[in-house]
Amino acid sequence: MPLYIGLMSGTSMDGIDAALVDLDEAGGATLVATHTEPFPDSLYRSIVSLSQNHGTPDNLGHCDRALGECFATATLNLLETAGHRGSVVAIGSHGQTIRHQPQGEHPFSLQLGDPNVIAERTGITTVADFRRRDMAAGGQGAPLVPAFHHAVFASPLEHRVLLNIGGIANISWLPAGGAGASGGFDTGPGNGLMDAWCQRHTGRAYDENGRWAHSGKVVTPLLDRLLAEPYFSLPAPKSTGKELFNLDWLDARLSREAEYAPGDVQRTLLELTARSIAGALPTERPLRLYVCGGGALNSTLMLRLRELLEPQHVHVATTGELGIDPQWVEAAAFAWLARQTMEGLAGNVPGVTGATGPRVLGAIYPG
Numbered sequence: 001m002p003l004y005i006g007l008m009s010g011t012s013m014d015g016i017d018a019a020l021v022d023l024d025e026a027g028g029a030t031l032v033a034t035h036t037e038p039f040p041d042s043l044y045r046s047i048v049s050l051s052q053n054h055g056t057p058d059n060l061g062h063c064d065r066a067l068g069e070c071f072a073t074a075t076l077n078l079l080e081t082a083g084h085r086g087s088v089v090a091i092g093s094h095g096q097t098i099r100h101q102p103q104g105e106h107p108f109s110l111q112l113g114d115p116n117v118i119a120e121r122t123g124i125t126t127v128a129d130f131r132r133r134d135m136a137a138g139g140q141g142a143p144l145v146p147a148f149h150h151a152v153f154a155s156p157l158e159h160r161v162l163l164n165i166g167g168i169a170n171i172s173w174l175p176a177g178g179a180g181a182s183g184g185f186d187t188g189p190g191n192g193l194m195d196a197w198c199q200r201h202t203g204r205a206y207d208e209n210g211r212w213a214h215s216g217k218v219v220t221p222l223l224d225r226l227l228a229e230p231y232f233s234l235p236a237p238k239s240t241g242k243e244l245f246n247l248d249w250l251d252a253r254l255s256r257e258a259e260y261a262p263g264d265v266q267r268t269l270l271e272l273t274a275r276s277i278a279g280a281l282p283t284e285r286p287l288r289l290y291v292c293g294g295g296a297l298n299s300t301l302m303l304r305l306r307e308l309l310e311p312q313h314v315h316v317a318t319t320g321e322l323g324i325d326p327q328w329v330e331a332a333a334f335a336w337l338a339r340q341t342m343e344g345l346a347g348n349v350p351g352v353t354g355a356t357g358p359r360v361l362g363a364i365y366p367g
Contacts, residue, residue, distance in 0.1 A: 003088050004088065007334060019328045031332065064114050068118055071117075091119075092337050095128060098110045137355040145329075149184075159176050161289045168192060169190035184236075184349065188229070190293065193247075194266060213300050236352075250269075285313040287313065289317070290322055
């Protein structure tokens, strides 16, 4: 039973998800074991600082090495629980995104978490740096999960969209009977703005189940200003990150003439996430929307998506209905991308990222 490990730390920066995955020849993916490794507090603060464009080359180098050690520890802790070490072909490590700038004369995407350290500590071949080959080919390097979504979740009988709600939300369009993923892009903020606002006003890292947002009300003038962000009307391919959707962006749109209750702002941010997702979906109906990522655990957000979409003949559920727990879909995707690279197969979808063609992604670091 050849197994692969996927390591994922997303824009929410809430820890490293490690998944041991059985990838069968028929295209199925089965979770064998999972583990989440928290970041040490000091390292978390350093990552946040770097992602906000603060720090020095020394800070960058330190974080790269320290994150590599954390990713290796996550892998070893996963294997200590699960066993199967000798059956693992490769690790696919996404790394921690520090900066994603897909526009400009020299676009780039920077992920930290030294794969040399992961390979050295685990003794397992590691595949990393998945985004930059797609960018070298003219793509945005994101999103990279649509190819995996198609391989595992597409249906010959029904139109599906896979929605990942992490710090940023992204969709993969999987038309019924399609030959491949035919579209996908970042829709805008997922949990990131809500988490940051919650941290600022309550000291909590996130709004569990959306309870705080549920207690507030939508501030319509503020919502209108947020939805006027030009990113939402850009055509695909497009990708974004916390470089745009952050508290500075929000603060610039808060009215100086009116002081809003923090709980009402939280509810408005949840509405922004729901509305921007709903407005990004394809028009084909009926449609089935399957949600993964941390946002799938926010019951208030899931309820709001159902309220917006089910009258439009869109069935809203989580990927648990398709056999993979929503918390582990992205980690499983990077296990799958590692296999693609090891077998010399493309991992990007040019129609999604804008690359000039299919590319084998990432670099291989022998174990």
